[in-house]
Amino acid sequence: MQPFNNELHDKENSEQSPSTPSSRRTLQFLPPNLTQTGPLPNQMKANSTKKDQHDFTQSEQDESSLPENLETIDVGWAEEVFSALNHQLCKVAASISDHDSLHFDKEKCQDGEFNLVEFLRGGSQGLRENGISFKCLGVIFSELTVSGLGGKRLHIKTFPDAIKDSLLFPVNFFLKKFVSCTPKFIIQNFNGIVKPGEMCFVLGRPNSGCSTFLKVITNQRASFMNVSGSVQYGGIDAKTMEKHYKGEVVYNPEDDIHHATLTVGQTLKFALSTKVPAQRLPNETKQIFKKKILDLLLRMLSISHTKDTLVGNDQVRGVSGGERKRVSIAEMMTTRACVLAWDNSTRGLDASTALQYAKALRVLTNIFKTTMFVTLYQAGERIYEQFDKVCLINEGRQVYFGPASEARQYFIDLGFKNQPRQTTADFLTGCTDVNERQLADGVDPATVPQTPEEMEKAFLNSEIHQRVKSEMAQYRDYLASENKDREEFLNSFKRDRNIRSSKKSPYMASLFTQVKNLVIRDIQLKLQxxxxxxxxxxxxxxxxxxxxxxxxxxxxxxxxxxxxxxxxx
The missing domain is CATH 1.20.5 (Single alpha-helices involved in coiled-coils or other helix-helix interfaces)
Incomplete structure (x- = not known):
């Protein structure tokens, strides 16, 4: 059987050309050694080995090449910067002595085939040529159902209420032992697949189950009464993932929770210190690795000017809300996780900043081939275009899962009225709202699904759902026959783990490294x-x-x- 082909929809990269302002801006933002030999990364010519190494070291220390105030994120520009650093690292790797433990093909490096993604994940071109690849896992979920306890009405307690609760406490304690609460289904019978390099947009009205879906996908299950169904990460079940590889599946909550008195640089350095891979480029120390990756993340997300600024919060003055959101993105990048979920991360941001945030996620997905789940309550059309797939939830029911480009037409075909001036995300969410949706002219209301159950049934009988089922079956067959993704993931995880770390530990760093970094961070928190x-x-x-x-x-x-x-x- 042929390997399962992962489709990556890169919508932004193909739109940029050498004559566009984005490309010209790349020349201004790149380090001098990356622009002196030609206008674009693919036009660079390799000079002497000694000069390349000197220039690359100098570019790490030269902060003057960074722009003073970066306000926007351009997907094409970020990927061009990434490609330029790819080429530069390739030349440095090619200059390494043939007597080193890892050998590099100099001709391939001169052609620009050295993959910085592999470098960031702890690998190298030499490791890849030996059959070792970087980590990427697809997510497949079937019959996923989550139930929890229903909420209770809260009221302001008075002094008599406090006396009553104290007297009735023994009675209430024993009643809880014998009286069980009725469980409530939060989401029911979810099915779908998201492959590496794809972004899934999770849509739904508030309290529809979007956050629950993201938490369950990322193994955050402690707050739920029962979770049934199957969730697999490249053939690895959820229990095994939680026990041995919990750091490879991460969840970013709605609020940006950081230590306010740490600077942006200190925050990212701590995250990098606990995720430095054991296998790096030859002659590269941990300090060089952390400095190089930190500089790359700050450049890609246009927050280099905030490196020495406090992160801040509601009480401590620090970076802006949009910049703090990019710090969260950079922190998620440092985890080098395979599956990432973002829960309403644009809350409180203006439309322009929200678009920059979505583009930053697109850059992260394109470069690292991660599997991404994102939920947003207000998304413009350009934000919607960044995603590959859409999962629409209506009161815990999955009423659509499939290509983002076909979602709008699907609901129009069901009989809902198209609103040309309405964004696709608002149109899809509006179709699940009784007070907002409108039926097309001349359509019999009896033929249009109205309730969540009817909309779910219509989707299960649709041609799009059949394609999703076929895609899931194809992926399962691939995992059952070759299981290449799992083998590459396990080998890469073992290679990245610190030699002093326990084999049973889900953490990459050793206990001593964790304690040392925590002590350093605590001292910084106290002093600042x-x-x-x-x-x-x-x-x-x-x-x-x-x-x-x-x-x-x-x-x-x-x-x-x-x-x-x-x-x-």
Whole structure:
């Protein structure tokens, strides 16, 4: 059987040309050694080995080549910068002595075949030629059903309520043992597949089950009563993934939760310190690796100017909301995970910043071949165009899962009225809202599915669902016959794990490395939180003075010793 072909829809890269402003902007933003030999990365010519190594080292230290204020994210520009660094690293790798442990084909490197994606994931061209590839896993889920406990009505308690609760506590305690709550289905019978290099847009009204779906896909199941069905990551079941490879499936919550008193650079350095692979380019130390990747992430997401700025929060002044969102994206990049889920990550952002965020996710998916799940409540048409597949949820029912380009026409064919001035995301969500959707002129309402159950049934009988089932069956056959994705993933995970890390540990770094980095971060938090530091020291001094004053004028004989001892009781 032929290997399963992963389709990657790169919508933005093909639109850029050497004459576009994006390409000209690339020349301005690239380091000097990447632009001195030609206008574009693919036109560069290799110079002497010594000069290449010197130029590359100099470009890491030269911050003057970075723009002072980067406001937008351009997918084509980011990928051109990435390609340029690809070429530069290729020449550095080609200059390595043939006596090193890993050998590189210099002719291939001169042609630009060295893959920086493999380098960022801890591999190299030499490892790939030996049959070792980087990690990428597709996600296939079938009959996925999640149930939980229903919510209860909360009210403001008064003093009589507190007395009543105290008296009835023993009774309520025993009643909970014998009276069971009725479970509520949050999502039911979800089926689909998202391959490496694809982005899935999860749509639905609030409380429809979008966040639940993302949490279950990323193995965040502790808050649910029961989860049934199957979720596989390249042939690896969910339990095995949770036990041994939990760091390869990550979930980004709706809020950007960071340590406010750490700078952007310190935040990313800590994340990188716990995810440095054991296998790197020859003669490359951990410090060089972290510095190189940190510079790359800051450049790609246009936040180089915020490297020494506090992340901040609602109380501490720091970077803007859009920049803080990009810090979250960069942090997710450092995990080098295979499956990523983003839960309403554009909340509070303006339309322009939300578009930049979506493009940044597209860059991440294109470069790292990750599997991406994203839910957004308000998405413009250009944001919608970044995605490959759409999953539409209506009160816990999957009413559509398939290509994003065919979703609008599917609901128009069902009989819903097309709104030309309405974005596709709003149109799809509106079809699940009784008060918002409209039927097309001349359509019999009895023939159009109205309830979530009817819409689910219509989708299960559709031609798009049959194609999804066929795609899932093809992927299962591929995993059953070759299982190449799983073997490559396991080999890559073993190669990246630190030599001192336990084989049973799901973490890449050793225990000593984790403790060391946590201690360093705690010291940084203490020193940079000036208000907290001053308050804690002032409190300690004040308490010492107050308690020390009780010893004044006490006799220094035996009776005084007895009095002093009483203060310790």
């Amino acid at each position: 939180d000036r208000a907290g530091l001053i308050f804690s020291w002032s409190t300690a001094i004040l308490v010492a003075i107050v308690f020390g004053s009780v010893y004044f004028n006490l006799p220094t004989n035996a009776s005084g010793a007895f009095t002093r001892s009483e203060y310790f009781l």
